[in-house]
Amino acid sequence: MIVKLVVSRIALAVVTLVTVSALIFAFAEILPGDIAARVLGRETTEEQRQLFRERLNLDRPFYERYGTWLKGSLQGDLGRSFVNGQPTRVLVEERAKNTFSLAAYAFVLYVPATLLLATVAALFHNRVPDSVISILTLASLSLPEFVLGTALMFVFAVTLPLFPALSFTDPSMSFGERLQAMTLPAVTLAVVMAGYAVRMLRDSLIGVLDSDYVRMAMLKGVPRRRVVLRHALPNALGPALNVTALNLTYLIGGVVIVEQVFEYEGLGKLLVDAISNRDTPVVEAIVLLAAAVYILANLIADVFALLLNPRLRTG
């Protein structure tokens, strides 16, 4: 069952990715304006722009260029950046490492924080701790990332100098230095993600805690902690898992704003630059990577749901 699911999903994923790549190419084509004028800037002559187009084969028809690009990509060659002539793969690889480590850090903060807050809220259902958590999660849901990020920056970097304001990282930094530099953006991301997940988990946990088998376990004298952690929590995780899968994809695709606020050298900043420069090969690579992560995260969430709930495994 699980193997079949994984195989069919992967086949579908390949089709999806090729479709996405064609769409991005088409979008880049129909957007108004001229790539040469974008890349070279305002103070250029038509002669220079023509030279640029010829060098990058931009004067050839769009389907022909897409064909060339697709053929190369399938062989692992993602082409070169229009702007600085560097191989796309090198550019994206380096930034992807940064974004993935930021995402991993945020995720490590997010998972336990969500479990803890949701469990506390459910156990103190309709009492003060629940209300406080509820207000906090609502606030995190309604605050845009850049407001939250800027607020954290001014509190924990300017007022209390605990963390650097800008998340500059470089290879010479130690693990601790890096971790410190990445803390504020990671916390921002974790808070944004946790808002929705805490509410989902709290609701399903309250439902489960109210169910007959939990009451039964309580009545036969199972310790309260064991009831919550062993019996209730795993059964309540289902909906939160789906939210987590969506959050994971948000992490890779949606860190753009957080990276911009903290000047963190990740995929998001690269994507912003690439779009403003109309650097199609780089945009393609980043969006495809985000799409692949999206598909993979959903697949993992489905597999976990199957593992957690034996009832889904029949059939």
Add this chain to the structure above:
Amino acid sequence: MKGRKLFLLPAALALGALTLGATQLGAQSQRNCVRFASVEATGSKNSLDPAHHTSTHDGAGIHLTHNRLVNRDENWRVSPELASSWKSNKSGTIWTFQLRRGVKFHDGHELTAADVVYTFRRLLNPKTGSAAKSSLAFLTPSGIRPSGRYAVQFRTKSPVAELPLLITIKQTWIVANGADDETIKTKGAGTGPFRVVDFKPLKTRQLFVRNADYWQKGLPKAKCIEVSVVQEATSKLAAIQTNQVDVIQAVDLNTIAALKKNQGVRLLVSVPSTLVGLTVRIDTPPFDDNRVRLAMKKVIDRQKMVDVLLLGFGAVGDDNPIPPTSPAAWRHKVPGQDIEGAKKLLAAAGYSESKPLEVSAHCSDFIPGLVNLCQLYQQMAAQAGIKVDLVTGPASEFFDTVWLKKPFVVTGWGARPPGEALAVAYRADAEWNETHWKRPDYEALLDKANATLNPSKRVAGFRSAAKLLALEGGIIVPMFTKTVAGVRSNCSGYKPSNEFALPELRFVSCKR
């Protein structure tokens, strides 16, 4: 048990980051590099190739690693750099530059005429694709030749009185003879005060270290310079407040108030630099009537625009590209708002309350605040009965879909010396003739001035041309912006330049 361990992990991580961090924050500031926060208007390009100097971030790196033949100051006076002296023949058609001896490139070889000839011929070569090719149109590859080992001659067909100034543009940094594009782009093949360390594509922070063999004694002052790009205004503010950067190249207007209160940061202001304004095409109705153009200029309260839009960090303009504060301006005092005068001109041109002048202005924030400028202009013009309809669009698309395509648009031009500023967009054959200003009498004035070796007579010629443009042209210049730099009080030697793309960092140092 499993659950409890998971709960503890983030707390441990955060705590670890904090303790390590507290010690590391101190360590970072001991590195003794001057940390320079640049800006990036057009998306990071990352190249050290002077021929493709397009963005401000690249500008810092290019300036740090190269030198030009001569340097120029904010009043466009030239001073010796790699050339120790220069002179022209009587007619101004042959200019000879004597090179400084013993100057070493970063690769160790000595500067000779061959390097200079290579640099300029490379810029003129269409294959290089440099914007300098059009700015240097008065030069020909065969007219640039060595004159012995340590001198270079520029021979031109017609006299070029300001040649030393005109070859001092942002692309003319001297590169090593024969250096290929890739080397120039990523290693920097210059003689400059700093060497680049490990230049990586699209890295938003680049490290430059002092060139021990630099030819200017005692310079540069800093051991190393770290150039970064910080885009968000509030992030920039936080970075300088927390001592994470030392110099901000351009403080955004909305954060000036916050920085003014900060004791640890000084604000430095440049002379008027970037021209901002509106342009109309003088061959397109209703702008083909000079009475309409004059009325559109008279409705502006220029000082108010500077006060409201730039919080005073600017200077009024006079409808031509030379700031009234410049010694070369044709008049230093600009008349104030004249609504009655504008109404009279409009009436004479056939407009009235029942048949008002209605125009559409295309606006975009490619320089922050231009849309506000349009809105303020709209209100001022309304006082004289002109109806301005605003069409706003995204900054990223302005230059390839609006500029040079619509008759009434916002504009912005970086600071240029008078001769270049009056020619760049106002000659019949100019690539960027946004106002369609094609006047033989104007060009005759410019040509004559450009061939006049006597400086005061030459400036007189520029003044006549500027007057003609201000009173009859299609460019409306209510103001010039000034660059506001933020410098931490333990640092000295930084001066904001009116040529925004070229920050001077040789004299900067910070005490730790």
